[in-house]
Amino acid sequence: MKRTIITVVGKDTIGIIAKVCTYLAENGINILDISQTIVQGYFNMMMIVDTSKTEKPFGDMADEMTALGEETGVQIKCQKEEIFDKMHRI
């Protein structure tokens, strides 16, 4: 399984999760876990997704997610899981 972490940070508006989930479904990306908090009016979401079934190259996915974020007025980042794993687990 190839796991990617998607983070969404920005002002809380209606339908942010819906848009991200639609994009993931259209591209055959399975969501494994979602967590979300709102800190001082700012929406903070993290998704762990499985990208092993999608045919989309990682770079394209990252660019399209960034573009989707810009449309919605939030910041969306895609990062491979290893960077967090390495940093926070021995």
Next chain:
Amino acid sequence: MINIYEVAETNKMITEENLDVRTITLGISLLDCIDSDLQRLNEKIYDKIYDAAKDLVKTGEEISREFGIPIVNKRISVTPIALVAGAACKSAEDFASVARTLDRVAKKVGVNFIGGYSALVSKGMTAADELLIRSIPSALSGTERVCASVNLGSTRTGINMDAVKLMGEIIKATAEATKEADSLGCAKLVVFCNAPDDNPFMAGAFHGVTEGDKVINVGVSGPGVVKTALEKVRGENFEVLCETIKKTAFKVTRVGQLVAQEASAMLNVPFGIVDLSLAPTPAIGDSVADILCEIGLEYAGAPGTTAALALLNDQVKKGGVMASSYVGGLSGAFIPVSEDQGMIDAVQAGALTLEKLEAMTCVCSVGLDMIAIPGDTKASTISGIIADEMAIGMVNQKTTAVRVIPVVGKAVGETVEFGGLLGYAPIMPVNRFGCEAFINRGGRIPAPIHSFKN
């Protein structure tokens, strides 16, 4: 599984605290390019570097995108050119042509610096070593991306004082040759004692003869991350302080290790080392001096600075060593003046002098780095500064270096602008008393005794 707070912490380090991978440096051996014909030598060097490094920049960018971490520099280090070109080069101009080849291929593959225009003369100089050293002013003024370094001493061999004397003159000549650009050539020229074979940082990177054909070395950074972590433990005792630095260094280094392994796999080049240095940039919040202030000093240079730096350097290593399978290079806090806003502020406030910087280099790598001095400083005085720094390295069995810039036409009170990562610097005063008779003696200082340590 990773939780949202850990993800947010990592991303805050990247976006707000300037966490980045400072450099992926591809080391390339040029020993198999040796040829007695100068033109053929230049062709072989160009081809070998081009072949090895053509995908380096692209790979760096790809890794950067996958993990969302900036990789600031992609660079190349090569075998010291004095060894490679000795058979073909019969004059300083011949050597300078090799520098131009390195510059051309660096531009072609898109790296911002290529290191290894170097000679290792810690005990003696061959004719080729001396020619290379004498060619440095024209090599650095005729190229943009080439970095030169000379190893002048080591704990095992002592200090080559003939070479120290010569380098004082060469630094002056390089300043003169690049005076139109505020003596920028000297920012790309460094002298060492105990130079490491696997240093990924410029200007001192070269691919040592103990290395394999190719190797990936990575330098991490993150002064801003350490500073922010320390803000949360203000007023706590040294135990808490040290633990916080150590844990932060661990996290920062793990990113370097990950990037190094990815780059190594993607380029099919063995992974060498991660260099644990805390490397500042002129960007606000990316300063080693600011960490010293956070530890409790009004300015870097205040009494207590050497102790604070010693503990910082040691804790960075302790945290970093566990985070990486192989550690090497310089691995210590860098204290360049022009590349660190906090250091510049300290100089301008009158808190930091050349003499205090010298004391600081006893406890951290790498040495007197990026220090602008008056253009009328005598060559013998520069040699004296170098000799002092080499002695610190030799006796303490550590790497020390000197990268000073005697800015032609400028005096104390003025500032000089190098631009980009090299930053800007106030011209610092230099002790005006002479040392010609000492420097003119000639010969070498013997290696120090290794027992009876006190």
